[in-house]
Amino acid sequence: MKNRKIPAVLLAFACMFCTEAFAQNATLVSPNQKVSVELCSRQNSDAGSWYLKVSYQNGVKQTEVIPQINLGLLRSDQDFSKALRLVRTGKPVSIHEDYTAVHGKRAHCTNQANELTVAFETPSKAKLNLIMRAYNDGVAFRYEFPEKSGSFVVKDELTAYSIPDSTKRWLEKFNPANEGLYSSMVDGKVQQDWGYPALFNTPDKSCWYLIHEADLDRNYCGSKLSNAGTGTEYKITFPDQWNGRGKGESQPTVTLPWKSPWRVIVVGSLADIVESTLVDDVCPPSVVTKTDWIKPGIASWNYWSDNHGTKDYKTVCEFADLAAAMGWPYTLLDWEWDAMGNGGKLEDALKYIKSKGLKPLMWYNSGGDHTWVSATPKDRMLTHENRVEEFTKLKNLGVAGVKIDFFESEKQDMIKYYLDILDDAAKFGMMVYFHGCLVPRGWARTYPHLMTYEGVRGAEWYNNGPEFTTTAPEHNTVLPFTRNVVGAMDYTPVTFTNSQFPHTTSYGHELALSVVFESGIEHFADRPEGYYALPDAARTFLKEVPNTWDNTKLLDGYPGKYIIIARQKGNDWYIGGISAENMREKRTKLEFGFLPEGVKYKLTLIADGKHDKEFSTQYLVVDKSSSVDIKMLRRGGFVASLRPLL
Template sequence: MIRSIKYIYLIFCLISTAFTINAQEIVSPNKKIKVIIASKKTSDNNSFGKVYFKILYKNKAEYIEVVPNSPMGITRDDQQFTDNLKLVGESKEKTVNEKYEMISGKRKLCTNLGNEKVLQYVNSNNKPLNIVFRVYNDGVAFRYEFTDKTNSLVNIIDETTTYVFPSATNRWLQEYIDSYEGFFPFSNTGKSNNKQEWGFPALFKVNNNPIWVLISEANITENNCAAKLSNLKNPNEYKVTYPSPRDNFKQTGVKTTLPWNSQWHTLIIGQLSDVVESTLITDVSEPNKLKATSWIKPGAVSWNYWANNHGSKDYKKIAEYTDLAVEMKWPYTLIDWEWDVMSNGGNLVDAVNYAKSKGIKTLMWYNSGTSWLEPTPNDRMLTAEKRNKELAWLKEIGVYGIKVDFFNGDQQDMMKYYVDILKDAAKYQIMVNFHGATAPRGWVRTYPNLMTTEAVYGAEWYNNKPTLTNKAAAHNATLPFTRNVIGSMDYTPVTFSDSQHPHITSYAHELALSVVFESGFQHFADRPEGYKSLPVEPKEFLKNVPVSWDNTKFVDGYPGEKVIIARKKGNQWYLGGLNGKDQSQILKVNFDFLDKGNYKLKIIKDGVNDKSFAVEVKNVTKGAVLNVECLPRGGFVAVLEK
C-alpha cells in the first residue's frame, strides 16, 4: 500500500512539473488576470519542446483557471515552430499605455493599457520565433513574430494554437460561413451537425463560474489571412485554423517575406460588463493612418432595399427615401444595387443631385466582383485602376460613401482587398461599409473611414427566409454579447412594417435596436410610411438618436434572454432594453452608471399590445432602480438628461 502511494505521488510530481520548464508569468495591471507560459520537453535529454499557455482570473480572493494549458505554435512551409521550441531570452515586462480617440464605436476616448512581455524562442534549426503577450485588465492578446529577414517568399501554412476549455463550459458559437451571417445558439457540448468549424467571435462561460471569455482576433494586415476555430478532434479544444483554398485562389495561409507578425489573437475576459464594454479589438490594432479625418461623419441612413429589393432601379423610389431622410433628420440615404440601370425619371447623377438639393448625402452600393457577380455594378472596384477611377468620379459628383458587397472568403487576397479599398477610398474622402464580408478585426481604428460591417444575420434576412421571424428576439439579445462587441454591425434595424416575412418583435423592441446595436452608419431599413406613421414620441426619438457614442455601459442581461445597454452622447444617456424571451419579462434598470445629481428620464416602452407604445417621464438619481415591464419579445428605450 505504501509503495502504491509513493508510485502515485511520483506520477503526480512528474505531471505537475511537466509544464514548469521555462515558466513565465504576466499579470494584468489590476492583477485580475494572470497568464502563465511554460514549455514541456519532448524528451528527457532535449531542451526543445512544446509551448503552452494558461490563463487564470481572480474571482473574489482566488485565481480560477479559465483557460487550462493550451498549446501554441506555428508552421511555415520551410520550418516548423511547434514541438521543437527552446526559450533563449525574454524581454523585461513593460507597460503599454496610450490614449486614442475613435470617431465611431462604443467609446470616443479609449485607453490601450496592458503589460507586455516578448518571449524569444528558436526551433531545432536555430530559426527565431518571438511570441508577444499582452495582458490587459479585460483580457489577453498574443501574436507570433518571425524576426529574421528574407527576400524570397515563405508560406505560413498552419498554427497549433488551441484554446482549451473545461468540459463544463457554456458556449455561444456561430457555425463558420465566410459571410458570418448566422446565429449564436447556446451549447454546453461544443458539438454541431456541421464541420465543427466556428467563426469569430466565440463566447464562453467557463466551468459554471461567472467568468466569460470572448475569443476573436485583431489587426489583420495585407500580410495575414483571417482565421476560424475548429474543434473537430476534441469538442473542448478550439484550434486556430486558416481558411481553405478557393477555386481561383489555391493558397493556404500567408505568403510573405520576413520579418512578419501574425494578427493578435484576442481573449476578452471577465464579467459580462467587461466583455460588452471592452475595446480590446481596437486597443491592439494599429493607430489611425489617415492624416485628416474631419470629413468622416457617422450618421443615420435611409435605406430602400429592405422594402424594395430592386428600388435603386427607380429614380422616384430614391427620391422618396431621400425625402424620408429629410423628414427624419438623417444625414444620409443609400442607393443600393442596380443603380447603374436606374430609370423612371432620372439616372444616378440625377438622384445624387436631387439629394444634394435637399441637403442629404448619398452612399452607393458596389459588388466587390469576387463572389456573386449577377448584381451590378460588379466590375468597378476589383482593380486599383478601376477603383481609383470610380472613386474619383464619386468624389466629383458628390457621393460620400460606398457599400461594397459579396466578398469571397477569408484568404490573404481578400484581406489585402479590404485594406486596399479602405486606403484608396480615404484618398477621395469616401467612407466605407463592408457587406457580405468578414467580421471586424480592428480596421476601424487604423482606417476610421470604415463605418460599419455586416457580418451578421440581420433584418435583411426577413427578405430571404421565414427563419428570423421566430428567432429574432433571442438573436437580438445575443448579439450585444457576441458580434457587436468586436465592431460596428450593419444589422439594418428598426422595422415596424413587414418585409417578405413578418417580424413578431414588438415595436418598442424594434425601436430599442437603435441604441442596443452600435453602427457608425445606422441603416434604418423600414419603408417611409413605417416611420411616418409612428406616434410623436418614438418618431422624435428616431430623429435624434445618435449613432456614435462617447461611452457605453452594460446595465444588465444574459445572452439570448435579455439585455440593457446605456450609451452616452454629450450630456445625455440613451438606454435600450430587449426582452429576448417569448414570454413577458421585467427588465431591471440599475442607474449606478450615472454621476451624482438629478436626472429627467423619458422612457418609451411596450404599450397594451406589441404594436403600441407607452411613454413615462420620471426623475431618477444614481443608484435608483427601475423595473420595466416588457411584453414577449418586447423592449424599451429611454433618454436621461441631468
C-alpha cells in the same frame, strides 16, 4: 494619442517566474492584477513544445479560464512547434495608451497592459518570438519571425484553445459571409468550423471570455476556429480552398520580418466583455491624419422594403424625403442604381438627394472572379486604377461613401483587397461600408473611415425565408455579447412594418435596436410610412438618437435572454432594452447608478404598451438613486433618454 512603453524594473506582481517546476515558465499579470497568462513547457524543460494558460482573479477567487492554449506554426521550411528551445525571456514592459475613436462604443479609449517577449529557436537555429500581453480586460499574444529576410508559406497555425466540457459557449457555424445564427452549448460534441467571435462562460460561472483575432494585415489570411475531430480543442484554421470560388491560396505567404495577427481573449464579467475595446486597442493608430470628413450618421435604406427600390427614381426620392424629414444625414442607393428609371437616372437622383441637404451613399459589387454574383456595377472597385477612376467620379458627384459587397473569402489575397480599398478610399475622403464580408478585426482604429460591416445575420434575412421570424428575438439578444463586441455591426435595424416575412418582435423591441446595436453608419431599414406612422415620442426619439458614443455600459443581461445597455453622448444618456422571452412578459427594475452624483435628469421612457404594436410613454425626473419598474412584452423592449435638467 499617447503610447508609452516603459521598461518595468519593479513589476514584481506583473511578471513572476515559477521556480517549483521549470525556472523559465513565466506568468504575466495585468496591471489591475485580475488577468494572468502563463507560458508553460510541456516537457518541463527548456526545449520542446509550449502552451499558455489563462487565469482570472475575481476577488479572492481565482478561475482557470483556459487551461491550455497550444502554440506553434508549420512553415514551408520547418516546424516551429515540437522542438522549440527557449533562448531568452525579455524584460517586461508596461504599456499605457490613450486614443480617440471617431466612432464606436467609446470616444476616448484607454488601455493598460504588461508585455513580455519570449525568444525561441528551432534545432536549425531559426528564430521565433512569442509576444504576450496581459491587459486589464484580457490577454493578447502573437508570433514573430524576427529575421530580416526570407519568404515562406505558412502551412498551418497550430494555435488551439482547449475548452473543457461544462463550459457554456455561444458559437456560430462558419460561413464566408458570417451570417449565421449563434448556437448555445455546454460541450464540444458539435464538431465543425466556427466563426469569430466565440463567447464562453467558465463552468463555475464566475468568468466570461471571448476569443477573436485582431490586427489582421496583408501578411496573413483571416482564420476561424475548428474543433473537428477533437471536440474540446478549438484550433486556428485557415480558409477553405473553395472559398471565393477557389480563387487565391488558403495558406498565406509571409515575408520576414513578420508578425502574426493578435490572438485576443477578452476576459472578465459580462460587462467587461460588452464594454471592451480590446480588439481595437491592439491595432495600429489611425493612418488618416485629418478625420473631419468622416461623419457617422444614420441612413435611410430602400432595399429591405423593396429589393429593387433603387431601380425606381421615385422610390429613391421617397427615401431621400424620409431621411430629410427625420434629420438623418444619409440615404443609400443600393444595387441597380445604374438601371434607374421611372422619372430619372442616377444624376437626377443625386441632384435630388443633395437638394434635400443629404449626402448619398452608393453600392458596388466587389467584382472579380471570387464571386458568382453578376449584379452591376461590377469590377469598378477591383483594381487600384478602377478605384481611382471611380472615386474621382464619385467625389465630383458629391457621394460621401461606398458600400462594397460579396467578398466571399478571407484568404490572404482578399485581406489585401480589403485594405487596398481602404487605402485608396482615404485618399479621396470616401467612407466605406463592407457587406457580405468578414467580421471586424480592429481595422476601424487604423482606418476610421471604415464605418461599418455587415458580417451578421441582420434584418435583411426577413427577405430570405420564414426562419428569421422565429429566430430573430433570441438572436438579437446574443449579438451585443458576441458580434457587436468586436466592432461596428450594420444589422439594418428598426423596422415596424413587415418585409417579405413578418417579424414577431414588438415595436418597443424594434425601437430599442437603435441603441442596443452600434454602427458608425446605421441603415434604418423600414419604409417611409413605417416611420411616419409612429407616435410623436417614438418618431422624435429616432430623429435624435445618436449612433456614435462617448461611453457604453452594460446594465443587465444574459446572452439569448435579454439585454439592457446604456450609452452616453455628451451629457445625455440613452438606454435600450430587449427581451427574447417567447412565453411571458419580463418585468425589470431600471436603476440609474451610472449617473453622476447630484444631477437630476429628465427621463423619457418609451416602453411596450398593451400589445406589441403599441407604446407606453412616461416622462419622469430621476437621479442616481432612482429606479423605475419596466414591463417588456413577449419579445418586447424599451428605450429611454436622459437629459440633465438645467
